[in-house]
Amino acid sequence: MIRATDIIVDLQYGDCGKGKIAHALCTTKDYTHVLRYNGGGNAGHTIFHKGQKFVTHHIPAGVFAGIKSVIGPGCVLNPEKFFEEIKSLEAGGINAREMVRVANNTHVITQAHLDEDGKDVKVGTTRQGNGPAYRDKYARTGVRAESLPELKPYLVDLYDEWFEGGDVRILAEGAQGFGLDIDWGEYPYVTSSHCTVGGVILNGVPYSSVRDVWGVAKMYETYVGKKEFQPKDNPVFDKIAEVGEEYGATTGRRRQCNWMSMQLLEHAIRINGITDVVFNKVDVLRSVGEWAVIDKGSIVPFKSEADMKAFVVDRLVKLGIKQEKVLFSENKDGF
Ligand code: IMP
Ligand code: MG
Numbered sequence: 226m227i228r229a230t231d232i233i234v235d236l237q238y239g240d241c242g243k244g245k246i247a248h249a250l251c252t253t254k255d256y257t258h259v260l261r262y263n264g265g266g267n268a269g270h271t272i273f274h275k276g277q278k279f280v281t282h283h284i285p286a287g288v289f290a291g292i293k294s295v296i297g298p299g300c301v302l303n304p305e306k307f308f309e310e311i312k313s314l315e316a317g318g319i320n321a322r323e324m325v326r327v328a329n330n331t332h333v334i335t336q337a338h339l340d341e342d343g344k345d346v347k348v349g350t351t352r353q354g355n356g357p358a359y360r361d362k363y364a365r366t367g368v369r370a371e372s373l374p375e376l377k378p379y380l381v382d383l384y385d386e387w388f389e390g391g392d393v394r395i396l397a398e399g400a401q402g403f404g405l406d407i408d409w410g411e412y413p414y415v416t417s418s419h420c421t422v423g424g425v426i427l428n429g430v431p432y433s434s435v436r437d438v439w440g441v442a443k444m445y446e447t448y449v450g451k452k453e454f455q456p457k458d459n460p461v462f463d464k465i466a467e468v469g470e471e472y473g474a475t476t477g478r479r480r481q482c483n484w485m486s487m488q489l490l491e492h493a494i495r496i497n498g499i500t501d502v503v504f505n506k507v508d509v510l511r512s513v514g515e516w517a518v519i520d521k522g523s524i525v526p527f528k529s530e531a532d533m534k535a536f537v538v539d540r541l542v543k544l545g546i547k548q549e550k551v552l553f554s555e556n557k558d559g560f
C-alpha cells in the first residue's frame with residue numbers, strides 16, 4: 226500500500242538540479258522507492274557520491290542512497306544504455322543489480338528510434354530516440370520491456386510493487402521540466418513526455434497519496450534546443466553560462482541562458498500544485514553580479530541578491546506558497 230508520495234518536478238527547462246534535491250530528500254526521509262516517472266535516455270544526472278562522479282540517464286538518483294529505484298511506464302528505456310549504467314554503478318560499488326527495477330509495461334527505445342531521432346533538425350532533440358519511442362507507444366506498434374529476455378531479472382509488475390508488498394513511500398523524481406512538457410511547453414520545442422505531477426499519477430500512483438510537491442528552479446533560465454532563447458544584446462548571458470557551467474550532461478551542448486520568467490514559474494507552480502520551492506545556483510548570479518527577472522514581457526532588474534529574493538518570495542507567497550517553504554541554494558551545497 227502506498228502510504229505517501231513526494232514529488233520533485235522541474236519548473237523550467239530541465240537542468241535545475243532535481244538530482245541534488247532528490248539526493249538530499251533520500252538521505253533525510255525514509256522512502257522505500259524512488260520512481261523515475263517520465264522521459265528516457267535524454268535526461269542526464271551528474272552526481273558526486275563519496276568523491277566519485279557518476280552520470281546516469283535512466284536510473285534515478287535514489288540509487289545512490291541505497292533505495293529501490295523503479296523506472297516506471299511513463300518512461301521509455303534504451304536497454305543498452307540501461308545496462309551500461311548498471312555496469313558503471315556496480316563498478317563504483319553501488320549495488321544497482323539489487324536495487325534497480327523496470328516496470329513490465331515500460332516501452333523500449335529501439336535502434337530504429339535512435340536512427341530516426343539522430344536525423345532531427347527541427348526540435349534540437351538529444352537524439353536519444355525519445356520522440357519516436359513515445360510515438361510508437363501511442364500508435365500501438367511499440368515494444369514493452371516485458372518482451373525483452375535480457376531485462377527479465379529487472380522487471381516488476383508495478384501494481385504488485387505498489388499495492389501487494391507492504392508499506393510503500395515513494396519519492397517520484399522526473400526528468401526534463403515544465404517548459405519542455407509535451408502539453409505545457411512551447412510546442413514543438415518540447416519533449417515527448419509529461420513532465421508535471423500529472424505524469425507521476427500515470428505511473429499507477431494514486432493522487433490521494435501525494436504529500437509534498439517540490440518545485441526546482443534556477444535563479445536564471447537555461448534551455449537546450451533549436452528555438453531562439455538567449456537574447457543576443459547582452460553579454461551577461463554568456464557570463465552566466467560560463468560561471469554556471471551550463472553544458473548538457475547528455476549531449477555536452479552549451480545551454481542558452483536568459484533571466485528567469487516569472488510567468489513560466491507561476492504557471493508551473495500552479496499546474497503542479499507545488500508545496501515547496503528550491504531555487505538553485507544562487508551563487509552564479511552573485512559571481513556575475515547582476516540580477517533580473519522577466520515579468521509580463523519586461524525585464525525587471527534588481528540592485529542585489531536580497532532584492533531579487535524578496536521580489537520572488539513575495540510573488541510565490543501571493544500564489545499560496547508559505548514563505549518558509551521557499552529555499553535558495555548554492556551550486557555546490559546539499560540544500
Ligand atoms: P528530446 O527529449 O530528446 O526529444 O528533446 C526535446 C527537447 O527537450 C530538446 O530541446 C532537448 O534539448 C530538450 N531536453 C530533453 N531532455 C532534456 C534534459 O534532460 N535537460 C534539458 N533539456 C532536455
Ligand atoms: Mg539533467
